Ligand code: AMP
């Protein structure tokens with residue numbers, strides 16, 4: 001067995017950030033920027049009002065209540081064609097540019113307009129700058145809004161377009177092929193014959209890939225047949241940026257994935273000191289990274305979290321491929337024996353009143369018991385030894 005860190009370093013050494021490309025803003029969600037992004041102009045681009053109300057000179061309302069002459073209206077999108085002089089006011093709508101001369105806004109709730117709209121009563125005084133959003137208050141012209149390596153979430157995309165950038169320099173979104181292998185697997189809601197089971201891994205893995213912001217490519221089911229596995233793996237490596245297979249990498253007689261990948265790829269077969277997901281096949285076929293995950297449904301998911309996720313994150317350009325663990329307390333005993341492996345227990349963590357997580361097993365811990373994975377929101381990292389007692393600290397890998 002090799003330590004988890006060694007297996008992971010090997011995986012990361014073969015996963016390279018994708019090519020730098022420029023994509024339309026609406027295709028950039030969840031990608032990572034490949035260069036700094038600077039604002040051409042300031043945001044907001046002009047002084048504007050944060051409230052519906054009246055643009056005034058603060059000095060004119062210092063002795064409020066006062067009555068001011070109303071000289072016009074500016075809507076959002078309008079251009080002021082007046083200057084506010086002494087004793088004057090302009091009706092103004094949220095987002096509209098401030099008219100020259102005015103230095104404050106009185107919100108509409110503190111005013112009463114004459115019926116003929118020739119004047120307005122202002123009930124209270126306001127300070128200079130009141131309710132004004134000054135030019136550049138959010139972003140200054142020339143400012144680097146996002147450094148290279150920024151993970152683009154929805155707000156980032158909004159900032160890009162607000163500075164007029166509609167094409168974003170990013171690391172390309174990787175295409176991840178997902179293949180299930182095994183003669184026993186059946187796809188679709190068909191009745192099962194003797195010895196058959198429905199393929200669950202492919203659907204889980206496709207969804208995990210999609211949730212990360214990579215592009216999942218469903219490459220279907222392949223039976224335990226050498227030729228078909230060879231064809232499927234070669235095509236997958238040629239058509240995708242990385243490939244995830246499950247099944248056929250352990251010690252069974254019909255584990256042809258191992259045989260074929262050894263032949264056509266540069267693979268390393270690892271026994272990692274973890275439970276579940278001890279067997280891991282990883283390497284490259286024609287330069288394309290191939291993750292050979294174990295077949296047991298829980299193992300394939302845990303293996304995805306520990307190896308595929310960091311590898312894909314690196315391909316996507318994340319500076320830090322590993323997801324940090326979160327400190328918690330054991331809500332119940334997590335018993336185990338010393339076996340030299342780190343256990344990744346399926347747990348459900350709840351937030352306590354003191355703001356700390358408390359985690360307990362979410363169900364059966366067999367590597368075939370996928371329902372416990374569905375009930376889990378984290379994996380508890382339980383090091384080799386006699387386990388963790390209720391109330392003791394435990395680190396969580398949040399799912
Ligand atoms: P293997 O790694 O091929 O030896 O498979 C280990 C276990 O996982 C066996 O019980 C398989 O039936 C099961 N298994 C393999 N692939 C899948 C899959 N795609 N969906 C559900 N179970 C699977």
Ligand code: MG
Nearest residue numbers: 182247248295
């Ligand atoms: Mg199999």
